[in-house]
Amino acid sequence: MRSQAAELVFDEATKQYPGRPEPAVDRLSLTVPAGEICVLVGPSGGGKTTALKLVNRLIPLSSGDIRIDGTSILDLDLVTLRRGIGYVIQQVGLFPHMTVEENIATVPRLLGWSRQRIRERVLELLELVGLDPDHDRRRYPAQLSGGQQQRVGLARALAANPPLMLMDEPFGAIDPIVRARLQEEFLRLQRELGKTVVFVTHDIDEAIKLGDRIAILREGGRLAQYDTPARILAEPADEFVAQFVGADRALKALTLRTLGDLDLRPGTWLPGLPRVPVATTLRDALAVLVAEGHERLIVVDEAGEPLGTATRDDLLA
Amino acid sequence: MTLADAFTPGTFVDAFRFMPDHAGLLLSKTAEHIELSFAALGIALVLALPLGLWLGHRHRGLFVAVSVSSLGRALPSVAVIAFGITLLGVGFWNNTAALVVLAVPPILTNAYFAVDGVDANAVEAARGMGLTELQILLRIELPLGLALVVAGVRIAAVFVIATATIAAIAGGGGLGEIIVNQASYGLAGVVAASLCVSALAFLTALALGLVRRAVSPRGVRRA
Numbered sequence: 001m002r003s004q005a006a007e008l009v010f011d012e013a014t015k016q017y018p019g020r021p022e023p024a025v026d027r028l029s030l031t032v033p034a035g036e037i038c039v040l041v042g043p044s045g046g047g048k049t050t051a052l053k054l055v056n057r058l059i060p061l062s063s064g065d066i067r068i069d070g071t072s073i074l075d076l077d078l079v080t081l082r083r084g085i086g087y088v089i090q091q092v093g094l095f096p097h098m099t100v101e102e103n104i105a106t107v108p109r110l111l112g113w114s115r116q117r118i119r120e121r122v123l124e125l126l127e128l129v130g131l132d133p134d135h136d137r138r139r140y141p142a143q144l145s146g147g148q149q150q151r152v153g154l155a156r157a158l159a160a161n162p163p164l165m166l167m168d169e170p171f172g173a174i175d176p177i178v179r180a181r182l183q184e185e186f187l188r189l190q191r192e193l194g195k196t197v198v199f200v201t202h203d204i205d206e207a208i209k210l211g212d213r214i215a216i217l218r219e220g221g222r223l224a225q226y227d228t229p230a231r232i233l234a235e236p237a238d239e240f241v242a243q244f245v246g247a248d249r250a251l252k253a254l255t256l257r258t259l260g261d262l263d264l265r266p267g268t269w270l271p272g273l274p275r276v277p278v279a280t281t282l283r284d285a286l287a288v289l290v291a292e293g294h295e296r297l298i299v300v301d302e303a304g305e306p307l308g309t310a311t312r313d314d315l316l317a
Numbered sequence: 318m319t320l321a322d323a324f325t326p327g328t329f330v331d332a333f334r335f336m337p338d339h340a341g342l343l344l345s346k347t348a349e350h351i352e353l354s355f356a357a358l359g360i361a362l363v364l365a366l367p368l369g370l371w372l373g374h375r376h377r378g379l380f381v382a383v384s385v386s387s388l389g390r391a392l393p394s395v396a397v398i399a400f401g402i403t404l405l406g407v408g409f410w411n412n413t414a415a416l417v418v419l420a421v422p423p424i425l426t427n428a429y430f431a432v433d434g435v436d437a438n439a440v441e442a443a444r445g446m447g448l449t450e451l452q453i454l455l456r457i458e459l460p461l462g463l464a465l466v467v468a469g470v471r472i473a474a475v476f477v478i479a480t481a482t483i484a485a486i487a488g489g490g491g492l493g494e495i496i497v498n499q500a501s502y503g504l505a506g507v508v509a510a511s512l513c514v515s516a517l518a519f520l521t522a523l524a525l526g527l528v529r530r531a532v533s534p535r536g537v538r539r540a
Binding site: 078082089140157 | 439441443
């Protein structure tokens, strides 16, 4: 394995299907720094998935280049390239005739790892993605829930510890409650593993929640804006981006920070005031104030001990 | 005397008497029948299986698979044998060729659809993970489609065993020689040989049915 994370560069990457008036991806240039999550987001027809599949050459480039740690994907043998990239898709695509363990072991087996090493890696990964190593590894995909299947899909993609992960709407087919949990766990995992991730979604909220950077693609596969979530929400590059992120972009920006990011006021712990955990996003904290009709809340730590207070104006500042 | 006049319940009794009396004859003709059928089936497998699997893997050539299949059904085997006599002369190979023509379509069509129908997401995931096209075919598509492939072989086998009977008209041997020669073997012989053909076809269908079940992937069957 080369490194934990790889820098990914799109350099004028273009996909033009013959007989179509417009390219699917049009001269896309952007750099994903090593260890960051780049979310490709945009309306359908924006070429997000096409751009993703250009990287592992499931779709061949028409012109331009894509480089991983400085090496052009065109200079790598197809199989070597793909075995070094984790790939997760919405419909998971687990192999139904193989157990969870065999699914996860696919790439390590292709790479010729020893049985012992494969077994250890499978157990480690099952633990990592929140499945039961003893019980779940012997099950077949059809015996798992949608959420569990996607955990296995993630473990399978991580198996050979690739420096780059491509994820195509991995949580798109999962119900909202489980999706929110998987998103949280994915962020926790990413803090631990620090992969370079390209993540496709059509859901701007998911993009804001997960992305270190967001690339907004518009019809015809053109890049409308590539920036951090905070800057995209604060300064949309044009009318299209502003519309796409929504009229509530100021509220969405509040999801980027938690109460812990504020300078809390010392204060008296008045009994009637709402008590809100420090890890709550500013948006959710605001929702509590609005719902309960207060101007001020008490921020508490994990044990419920008060840390300070914050006013509505503090949240919106 | 018409056949209907001759055919009484007693005919079966006679046929079952014929069997032990002519066990040697029936066994040797059955052996010829099996030899002819297996040769044809073997050649058809070699020709049709790789082609059908690869076309299915490429999701191309649906037209070929379907037209070969309907051609096979439309073409009477007797006509193929008659045509073959002009090319290959009378005997084993002429008959084998006719039976191969019969066996190829179900094998080809089933192999094609078995692979073509495998979950596209599983195949895309496999390709994205860096399996080669051959590895995708052998490790993912074939195991998942094998039951359907075997079902095609089963259809072909039953066709071939039943049709191998007409090989007799072109000197190909087999149980057909008894069936078309009532003058020598009598009605009892004809019926006895027919029963042997039926039993052969039935047992083959049964055996391949068991194989088909055995190769159905575990994880999928449980679902």
